[in-house]
Amino acid sequence: MTRRQHEELVGVLAMLITFAIGAAVVAALAGPTVVPIAAALAIAFAKGRIVILDFLELRGGHHPMRIPLIAWPAFLLTAALARSIVIAVLG
Numbered sequence: 001m002t003r004r005q006h007e008e009l010v011g012v013l014a015m016l017i018t019f020a021i022g023a024a025v026v027a028a029l030a031g032p033t034v035v036p037i038a039a040a041l042a043i044a045f046a047k048g049r050i051v052i053l054d055f056l057e058l059r060g061g062h063h064p065m066r067i068p069l070i071a072w073p074a075f076l077l078t079a080a081l082a083r084s085i086v087i088a089v090l091g
Contacts, residue, residue: 012054019047037084041077048073
């Protein structure tokens with residue numbers, strides 16, 4: 001690993017930690033409404049995408065697993081948002 005790659009990796013790690021803290025703050029302060037839940041899920045998707053592209057080294061090339069690996073957290077987070085909306089509507 002070159003020095004530049006190490007510095008980029010540390011920068012991505014700092015961004016992931018910032019996203020995690022931001023999502024925790026949004027979830028803790030917002031309560032059970034749907035909009036903050038959607039914001040926390042969007043942050044979770046951004047974190048997942050960064051992990052998939054950077055830490056699995058899929059950012060540069062066109063690997064066949066790139067799209068399915070990004071679609072998986074998108075599917076799970078959409079299901080989580082749908083669950084939150086159903087719970088909010090049904091009470």
